[in-house]
Amino acid sequence: MLFEDTYLTITEPGESIFRDRGSKFMGFVYPIKSDSDIKAIVAQLKSEHPKANHHCWALRISPDRSVFRVNDDGEPSGTAGRPILNTLLSHNLTNIAVVVVRYFGGTLLGVPGLINAYKVATEEALKSVKIIEKTVNDVYQISFNYLQMNDVMKVIKSENLNLIEQRFDTDCLVKIEVRKSQVEKVMGLLHHITGVKIKWVSTL
Missing domain, CATH: 3.30.230.30 (Impact, N-terminal domain)
Incomplete structure (x- = not known):
């Protein structure tokens, strides 16, 4: 790598x-x-x-x-x-x-x-x-509809991602930390969920 x-x-x-x-x-x-x-x-x-x-x-x-x-x-x-x-x-x-x-x-x-x-x-x-x-982590903001919450949370859980911030309403938003070597896999999983918007925030 x-x-x-x-x-x-x-x-x-x-x-x-x-x-x-x-x-x-x-x-x-x-x-x-x-x-x-x-x-x-x-x-x-x-x-x-x-x-x-x-x-x-x-x-x-x-x-x-x-x-x-x-x-x-x-x-x-x-x-x-x-x-x-x-x-x-x-x-x-x-x-x-x-x-x-x-x-x-x-x-x-x-x-x-x-x-x-x-x-x-x-x-x-x-x-x-x-x-x-320490691991080098990228922070991403993920916006999605309330109906997609289970799918998004499942990815966060299965990949052991650190949740920095979460707001759940009709429109939901979470900020997650993803280890550099995991980014490709995690983004792939999230992109498969309909209506999910992903924005890179920073590198820690």
Whole structure:
């Protein structure tokens, strides 16, 4: 199959501390839904650690792991955000953000030292959380007449689909989550029911 329909992520935040030659690196890891989540996270950490010298971060989102961003926050280019991101890549994680807060200890660590410190702080933060596997699901909205309800519900039940929303009246509407690898089969079954309208909503 060309498209992997599972991905690895986390569900809870975690943190760690790593020290090197007087500098303290605090790693914070968060599950995120969008790259705009990072603003609030960094703002929160800056207010909790106003005396820290750097708040460096990397994030990776989307089930196909295609979207990423890095920020060195004043550290030499490539010594902070990139090692954090590389650690996320090596663990194959997505929908995740890691911020490493650094308190400078007076001794310069040099480029290799910085790369190592940001990498280790990220590794340690990841050890503090549980990594889980999720499936890539498409959300569909299905509209149908009340008379078709039994047929529609039978498909939802037989394919073990997650029902996100349901409205039953003369005209009925349900929103369902369908795993990527199941989409073709489920759509085939639903299309066989007369008068059913199907609309793709989003991918989770």
